[in-house]
Amino acid sequence: MAEHLDLVKNEWGAGFQVRLVTVENSPDQGLVLANINPGWEDILSRPLAVGAGDSPVYAIKEPPNEGLNAIIAFYRGDHVFATSVHSDEGCPFRHGSVVPMRPADVGLASRTSAQPA
Amino acid sequence: MTDHLGLLRQYLEQAPVVYGYVPQLTAGGGHGNKIAVVLEGGVHALVKPASGAQDGLLAVQNEAAAWELACLLGWGELVAGTVIRDVLPPQSGAPEPAAVQVMWPGYDWTPAPGSFPEGETWKAAILDMLMLHSDRTNNNWLGVPPAQLPFPGPVYGSRQQLKLIDHGFAFDFPGRANLSSSFVDLHRGNPIPADLLQAVGAGLAQVEASPVRAILDDMPFERLKARFEGLLQSGSL
Numbered sequence: 001m002a003e004h005l006d007l008v009k010n011e012w013g014a015g016f017q018v019r020l021v022t023v024e025n026s027p028d029q030g031l032v033l034a035n036i037n038p039g040w041e042d043i044l045s046r047p048l049a050v051g052a053g054d055s056p057v058y059a060i061k062e063p064p065n066e067g068l069n070a071i072i073a074f075y076r077g078d079h080v081f082a083t084s085v086h087s088d089e090g091c092p093f094r095h096g097s098v099v100p101m102r103p104a105d106v107g108l109a110s111r112t113s114a115q116p117a
Numbered sequence: 118m119t120d121h122l123g124l125l126r127q128y129l130e131q132a133p134v135v136y137g138y139v140p141q142l143t144a145g146g147g148h149g150n151k152i153a154v155v156l157e158g159g160v161h162a163l164v165k166p167a168s169g170a171q172d173g174l175l176a177v178q179n180e181a182a183a184w185e186l187a188c189l190l191g192w193g194e195l196v197a198g199t200v201i202r203d204v205l206p207p208q209s210g211a212p213e214p215a216a217v218q219v220m221w222p223g224y225d226w227t228p229a230p231g232s233f234p235e236g237e238t239w240k241a242a243i244l245d246m247l248m249l250h251s252d253r254t255n256n257n258w259l260g261v262p263p264a265q266l267p268f269p270g271p272v273y274g275s276r277q278q279l280k281l282i283d284h285g286f287a288f289d290f291p292g293r294a295n296l297s298s299s300f301v302d303l304h305r306g307n308p309i310p311a312d313l314l315q316a317v318g319a320g321l322a323q324v325e326a327s328p329v330r331a332i333l334d335d336m337p338f339e340r341l342k343a344r345f346e347g348l349l350q351s352g353s354l
Contacts, residue, residue, distance in 0.1 A: 009226065013222050017140055046255045049255070077256070077282070078283060079259065081144035083142060083144075099141050101139060101153065102138060104138055106204065106205065107204065108202050108203070108204050108217065
Protein backbone atom coordinates (compact mmCIF):
# COMPACT_ATOMS: atom_id res chain seq x y z
CA MET A 1 0.00 0.00 0.00
CA ALA A 2 1.23 3.50 -0.81
CA GLU A 3 1.35 6.32 1.71
CA HIS A 4 -2.00 6.71 3.37
CA LEU A 5 -3.95 8.11 6.29
CA ASP A 6 -6.41 6.28 8.50
CA LEU A 7 -9.69 7.60 9.84
CA VAL A 8 -9.96 6.51 13.45
CA LYS A 9 -12.92 6.23 15.82
CA ASN A 10 -12.36 6.70 19.53
CA GLU A 11 -14.39 4.06 21.33
CA TRP A 12 -14.09 6.06 24.54
CA GLY A 13 -16.27 3.90 26.70
CA ALA A 14 -14.50 0.70 25.69
CA GLY A 15 -11.01 2.22 25.83
CA PHE A 16 -9.72 1.52 22.34
CA GLN A 17 -9.30 3.18 18.95
CA VAL A 18 -10.51 1.48 15.80
CA ARG A 19 -9.68 2.12 12.14
CA LEU A 20 -12.75 3.09 10.11
CA VAL A 21 -11.26 3.44 6.65
CA THR A 22 -7.89 3.94 4.96
CA VAL A 23 -7.41 6.67 2.33
CA GLU A 24 -4.48 5.75 0.12
CA ASN A 25 -2.57 8.05 -2.22
CA SER A 26 -2.15 5.78 -5.22
CA PRO A 27 0.27 7.03 -7.90
CA ASP A 28 -1.94 5.53 -10.61
CA GLN A 29 -5.47 6.03 -9.31
CA GLY A 30 -5.42 9.08 -7.03
CA LEU A 31 -7.17 8.65 -3.69
CA VAL A 32 -8.36 5.10 -3.09
CA LEU A 33 -10.30 3.77 -0.11
CA ALA A 34 -9.38 0.53 1.66
CA ASN A 35 -10.33 -1.26 4.89
CA ILE A 36 -13.78 0.30 4.58
CA ASN A 37 -16.16 -0.05 7.52
CA PRO A 38 -19.88 0.03 6.63
CA GLY A 39 -21.07 3.47 5.58
CA TRP A 40 -17.70 5.16 5.21
CA GLU A 41 -17.60 5.19 1.43
CA ASP A 42 -20.79 7.25 1.60
CA ILE A 43 -19.59 9.51 4.41
CA LEU A 44 -16.34 10.31 2.61
CA SER A 45 -18.27 11.23 -0.53
CA ARG A 46 -19.98 14.12 1.30
CA PRO A 47 -18.72 17.69 0.92
CA LEU A 48 -16.43 18.87 3.72
CA ALA A 49 -16.62 22.44 5.04
CA VAL A 50 -13.00 22.75 6.10
CA GLY A 51 -12.81 26.38 7.18
CA ALA A 52 -15.55 28.70 8.39
CA GLY A 53 -16.96 30.47 5.35
CA ASP A 54 -14.97 28.36 2.86
CA SER A 55 -16.73 26.53 0.04
CA PRO A 56 -17.22 22.81 0.78
CA VAL A 57 -14.82 20.44 -0.98
CA TYR A 58 -15.28 16.87 -2.15
CA ALA A 59 -12.03 15.51 -0.76
CA ILE A 60 -11.98 12.22 -2.67
CA LYS A 61 -12.31 14.06 -6.00
CA GLU A 62 -9.57 16.58 -5.25
CA PRO A 63 -5.95 16.12 -6.36
CA PRO A 64 -4.51 13.56 -3.91
CA ASN A 65 -2.43 15.85 -1.71
CA GLU A 66 -5.18 18.48 -1.45
CA GLY A 67 -7.74 15.76 -0.74
CA LEU A 68 -5.66 14.25 2.05
CA ASN A 69 -5.04 17.68 3.58
CA ALA A 70 -8.76 18.46 3.48
CA ILE A 71 -9.58 15.19 5.26
CA ILE A 72 -6.97 15.88 7.94
CA ALA A 73 -8.27 19.42 8.44
CA PHE A 74 -11.90 18.30 8.65
CA TYR A 75 -11.66 15.13 10.71
CA ARG A 76 -10.11 16.30 13.97
CA GLY A 77 -12.88 15.74 16.47
CA ASP A 78 -13.26 13.95 19.78
CA HIS A 79 -14.95 10.93 18.28
CA VAL A 80 -13.52 10.54 14.78
CA PHE A 81 -10.25 11.93 13.42
CA ALA A 82 -7.71 11.47 10.64
CA THR A 83 -4.12 10.46 11.31
CA SER A 84 -1.30 12.20 9.49
CA VAL A 85 -0.14 10.64 6.21
CA HIS A 86 2.24 7.76 6.84
CA SER A 87 3.86 4.76 5.23
CA ASP A 88 2.89 1.13 5.67
CA GLU A 89 5.84 0.58 7.94
CA GLY A 90 4.84 3.49 10.15
CA CYS A 91 1.14 2.59 10.24
CA PRO A 92 -0.23 2.24 13.78
CA PHE A 93 -2.70 -0.34 12.40
CA ARG A 94 -0.13 -2.55 10.67
CA HIS A 95 -0.83 -5.33 13.19
CA GLY A 96 -4.63 -5.03 13.26
CA SER A 97 -7.56 -2.64 13.19
CA VAL A 98 -7.60 -1.76 16.90
CA VAL A 99 -5.20 0.20 19.16
CA PRO A 100 -5.77 0.22 22.93
CA MET A 101 -5.84 3.44 24.96
CA ARG A 102 -3.31 3.83 27.77
CA PRO A 103 -3.93 4.29 31.49
CA ALA A 104 -3.24 7.78 32.88
CA ASP A 105 -3.29 9.52 36.24
CA VAL A 106 -5.81 12.34 36.04
CA GLY A 107 -6.66 14.84 38.76
CA LEU A 108 -10.02 16.63 38.74
CA ALA A 109 -10.63 19.35 41.30
CA SER A 110 -14.07 19.44 42.87
CA ARG A 111 -15.84 22.62 41.86
CA THR A 112 -18.52 24.82 43.36
CA SER A 113 -20.90 25.36 40.49
CA ALA A 114 -20.18 28.13 38.01
CA GLN A 115 -23.43 27.05 36.43
CA PRO A 116 -26.01 27.99 39.08
CA ALA A 117 -29.06 25.77 39.47
CA MET B 118 -33.67 23.14 34.81
CA THR B 119 -35.34 20.12 36.30
CA ASP B 120 -33.91 18.63 39.50
CA HIS B 121 -32.34 15.58 37.94
CA LEU B 122 -30.29 17.68 35.52
CA GLY B 123 -29.19 19.96 38.34
CA LEU B 124 -28.08 16.90 40.26
CA LEU B 125 -26.22 15.64 37.20
CA ARG B 126 -24.39 18.97 36.96
CA GLN B 127 -23.47 18.79 40.64
CA TYR B 128 -22.28 15.19 40.25
CA LEU B 129 -20.12 16.02 37.23
CA GLU B 130 -18.59 18.97 39.08
CA GLN B 131 -17.68 17.02 42.18
CA ALA B 132 -17.38 13.28 41.56
CA PRO B 133 -13.86 11.90 42.14
CA VAL B 134 -11.98 10.11 39.37
CA VAL B 135 -11.77 6.31 39.74
CA TYR B 136 -9.36 5.92 36.81
CA GLY B 137 -8.38 7.62 33.59
CA TYR B 138 -6.96 6.75 30.20
CA VAL B 139 -5.72 8.52 27.08
CA PRO B 140 -5.67 7.64 23.38
CA GLN B 141 -2.40 6.59 21.76
CA LEU B 142 -3.32 8.14 18.42
CA THR B 143 -4.39 11.75 17.97
CA ALA B 144 -5.68 13.94 15.16
CA GLY B 145 -3.18 14.61 12.39
CA GLY B 146 -0.44 13.12 14.52
CA GLY B 147 -0.66 16.18 16.77
CA HIS B 148 -0.49 16.44 20.53
CA GLY B 149 -4.10 15.88 21.51
CA ASN B 150 -4.79 16.08 25.18
CA LYS B 151 -8.27 14.65 25.62
CA ILE B 152 -8.70 12.28 28.51
CA ALA B 153 -11.29 9.67 29.36
CA VAL B 154 -12.23 9.18 32.99
CA VAL B 155 -14.51 6.94 34.96
CA LEU B 156 -16.08 8.86 37.84
CA GLU B 157 -17.10 7.41 41.17
CA GLY B 158 -20.26 5.44 40.60
CA GLY B 159 -19.23 4.32 37.12
CA VAL B 160 -20.08 7.25 34.84
CA HIS B 161 -17.73 7.63 31.85
CA ALA B 162 -16.76 11.20 31.02
CA LEU B 163 -14.60 12.91 28.42
CA VAL B 164 -12.26 15.64 29.71
CA LYS B 165 -11.23 18.35 27.23
CA PRO B 166 -8.61 20.69 28.73
CA ALA B 167 -8.46 24.30 27.59
CA SER B 168 -4.88 23.91 26.35
CA GLY B 169 -6.08 21.54 23.62
CA ALA B 170 -7.27 24.33 21.34
CA GLN B 171 -6.65 27.92 20.38
CA ASP B 172 -8.84 30.15 22.56
CA GLY B 173 -9.30 26.97 24.56
CA LEU B 174 -10.97 28.55 27.59
CA LEU B 175 -13.69 29.92 25.30
CA ALA B 176 -14.12 26.48 23.75
CA VAL B 177 -14.46 24.95 27.24
CA GLN B 178 -17.09 27.54 28.20
CA ASN B 179 -18.97 26.96 24.95
CA GLU B 180 -19.12 23.20 25.51
CA ALA B 181 -20.81 23.75 28.86
CA ALA B 182 -23.02 26.57 27.56
CA ALA B 183 -24.32 24.33 24.75
CA TRP B 184 -25.60 21.76 27.23
CA GLU B 185 -27.15 24.45 29.40
CA LEU B 186 -28.81 26.03 26.37
CA ALA B 187 -30.29 22.67 25.35
CA CYS B 188 -31.57 22.19 28.91
CA LEU B 189 -33.00 25.72 28.97
CA LEU B 190 -35.13 24.83 25.95
CA GLY B 191 -36.13 21.51 27.52
CA TRP B 192 -34.05 19.54 25.00
CA GLY B 193 -31.36 18.18 27.30
CA GLU B 194 -31.56 14.80 25.59
CA LEU B 195 -29.75 16.19 22.54
CA VAL B 196 -26.46 17.16 24.22
CA ALA B 197 -24.41 15.22 26.78
CA GLY B 198 -24.23 16.72 30.28
CA THR B 199 -21.20 19.07 30.38
CA VAL B 200 -19.60 21.15 33.12
CA ILE B 201 -16.39 23.09 33.68
CA ARG B 202 -13.83 21.70 36.14
CA ASP B 203 -10.17 22.24 36.83
CA VAL B 204 -8.12 19.29 35.65
CA LEU B 205 -4.55 18.17 36.21
CA PRO B 206 -3.86 16.51 32.84
CA PRO B 207 -1.23 13.77 32.71
CA GLN B 208 0.22 15.30 29.54
CA SER B 209 1.09 18.74 31.01
CA GLY B 210 0.91 18.31 34.77
CA ALA B 211 -0.32 21.90 35.25
CA PRO B 212 -3.88 22.59 36.45
CA GLU B 213 -6.24 24.18 33.93
CA PRO B 214 -9.97 24.45 33.19
CA ALA B 215 -11.56 21.66 31.19
CA ALA B 216 -14.94 20.66 29.85
CA VAL B 217 -16.08 17.45 31.51
CA GLN B 218 -18.89 15.72 29.65
CA VAL B 219 -20.74 12.45 29.89
CA MET B 220 -19.90 10.01 27.08
CA TRP B 221 -22.53 8.35 24.97
CA PRO B 222 -21.96 4.62 25.38
CA GLY B 223 -21.74 3.82 21.66
CA TYR B 224 -22.42 5.74 18.49
CA ASP B 225 -22.30 6.09 14.73
CA TRP B 226 -20.58 9.05 13.12
CA THR B 227 -22.92 11.44 11.34
CA PRO B 228 -25.72 9.29 9.93
CA ALA B 229 -27.48 11.26 7.17
CA PRO B 230 -29.49 14.14 8.72
CA GLY B 231 -32.67 12.89 7.07
CA SER B 232 -32.37 9.55 8.86
CA PHE B 233 -33.54 11.14 12.12
CA PRO B 234 -37.12 12.08 13.03
CA GLU B 235 -38.08 15.59 11.98
CA GLY B 236 -38.68 16.64 15.58
CA GLU B 237 -35.04 15.95 16.44
CA THR B 238 -33.62 17.68 13.37
CA TRP B 239 -35.78 20.74 14.00
CA LYS B 240 -34.48 21.01 17.56
CA ALA B 241 -30.90 20.64 16.29
CA ALA B 242 -31.47 23.35 13.67
CA ILE B 243 -32.88 25.77 16.25
CA LEU B 244 -30.03 25.06 18.68
CA ASP B 245 -27.44 25.58 15.94
CA MET B 246 -29.10 28.82 14.88
CA LEU B 247 -29.21 30.10 18.46
CA MET B 248 -25.63 29.17 19.33
CA LEU B 249 -24.33 30.08 15.84
CA HIS B 250 -22.55 26.77 15.41
CA SER B 251 -19.83 27.12 12.77
CA ASP B 252 -18.84 23.46 12.37
CA ARG B 253 -21.93 21.31 11.90
CA THR B 254 -21.93 20.82 8.13
CA ASN B 255 -21.59 17.06 7.72
CA ASN B 256 -19.79 17.12 11.05
CA ASN B 257 -20.27 16.85 14.77
CA TRP B 258 -23.33 14.78 15.41
CA LEU B 259 -23.79 11.15 16.37
CA GLY B 260 -26.40 8.46 15.99
CA VAL B 261 -26.99 6.60 19.26
CA PRO B 262 -27.09 3.64 19.71
CA PRO B 263 -24.76 2.47 16.94
CA ALA B 264 -26.15 0.65 13.93
CA GLN B 265 -23.18 0.64 11.57
CA LEU B 266 -20.73 -1.84 13.04
CA PRO B 267 -17.66 -3.64 11.72
CA PHE B 268 -19.90 -6.67 11.22
CA PRO B 269 -23.34 -7.12 9.67
CA GLY B 270 -26.56 -6.27 11.47
CA PRO B 271 -27.55 -4.11 14.41
CA VAL B 272 -26.71 -5.19 17.96
CA TYR B 273 -29.94 -3.81 19.32
CA GLY B 274 -33.09 -2.68 17.65
CA SER B 275 -33.63 0.66 19.38
CA ARG B 276 -34.36 3.59 17.09
CA GLN B 277 -31.26 5.66 16.55
CA GLN B 278 -31.40 9.08 18.22
CA LEU B 279 -29.61 12.29 17.27
CA LYS B 280 -26.89 13.58 19.62
CA LEU B 281 -25.04 16.85 19.06
CA ILE B 282 -21.32 17.06 19.93
CA ASP B 283 -18.34 19.43 19.82
CA HIS B 284 -19.63 22.90 20.61
CA GLY B 285 -16.33 24.72 21.02
CA PHE B 286 -16.73 26.64 17.75
CA ALA B 287 -20.04 28.25 18.59
CA PHE B 288 -21.40 31.33 20.39
CA ASP B 289 -19.60 33.80 18.10
CA PHE B 290 -16.25 32.08 18.47
CA PRO B 291 -13.50 34.49 17.33
CA GLY B 292 -12.81 34.11 13.62
CA ARG B 293 -15.61 31.58 13.23
CA ALA B 294 -18.78 33.59 13.76
CA ASN B 295 -20.45 31.96 10.75
CA LEU B 296 -23.42 29.63 10.90
CA SER B 297 -22.63 26.27 9.27
CA SER B 298 -25.11 23.49 9.99
CA SER B 299 -26.58 20.65 7.97
CA PHE B 300 -29.67 20.80 10.18
CA VAL B 301 -30.29 24.47 9.47
CA ASP B 302 -29.82 23.68 5.78
CA LEU B 303 -32.43 20.94 6.11
CA HIS B 304 -35.12 23.29 7.45
CA ARG B 305 -34.02 26.70 6.18
CA GLY B 306 -36.90 28.97 5.19
CA ASN B 307 -39.57 26.84 6.83
CA PRO B 308 -41.83 27.97 9.69
CA ILE B 309 -40.76 26.67 13.09
CA PRO B 310 -43.29 24.18 14.53
CA ALA B 311 -45.50 25.88 17.13
CA ASP B 312 -44.41 23.77 20.11
CA LEU B 313 -40.74 24.41 19.39
CA LEU B 314 -41.31 28.14 18.90
CA GLN B 315 -43.04 28.15 22.26
CA ALA B 316 -39.93 26.56 23.79
CA VAL B 317 -37.79 29.30 22.24
CA GLY B 318 -40.04 31.94 23.80
CA ALA B 319 -39.88 30.27 27.20
CA GLY B 320 -36.11 29.99 26.85
CA LEU B 321 -35.71 33.68 26.14
CA ALA B 322 -37.85 34.52 29.18
CA GLN B 323 -35.53 32.51 31.43
CA VAL B 324 -32.13 32.95 29.81
CA GLU B 325 -30.99 35.88 32.01
CA ALA B 326 -31.44 33.75 35.14
CA SER B 327 -30.04 30.59 33.58
CA PRO B 328 -26.59 28.99 33.82
CA VAL B 329 -25.99 30.09 30.22
CA ARG B 330 -25.68 33.67 31.50
CA ALA B 331 -23.15 32.62 34.14
CA ILE B 332 -20.96 30.84 31.59
CA LEU B 333 -20.89 33.11 28.55
CA ASP B 334 -19.10 36.43 28.39
CA ASP B 335 -21.21 39.56 27.85
CA MET B 336 -20.79 39.90 24.09
CA PRO B 337 -21.68 36.33 23.06
CA PHE B 338 -24.53 36.33 25.58
CA GLU B 339 -26.05 39.52 24.14
CA ARG B 340 -25.74 38.11 20.62
CA LEU B 341 -27.38 34.89 21.75
CA LYS B 342 -30.30 36.89 23.13
CA ALA B 343 -30.56 38.80 19.87
CA ARG B 344 -30.79 35.51 17.96
CA PHE B 345 -33.54 34.32 20.33
CA GLU B 346 -35.47 37.51 19.56
CA GLY B 347 -34.83 37.19 15.83
CA LEU B 348 -36.20 33.65 15.74
CA LEU B 349 -39.29 34.65 17.70
CA GLN B 350 -39.96 37.62 15.43
CA SER B 351 -39.53 35.72 12.18
CA GLY B 352 -41.04 32.43 13.34
CA SER B 353 -38.95 30.62 10.75
CA LEU B 354 -35.39 29.50 10.08
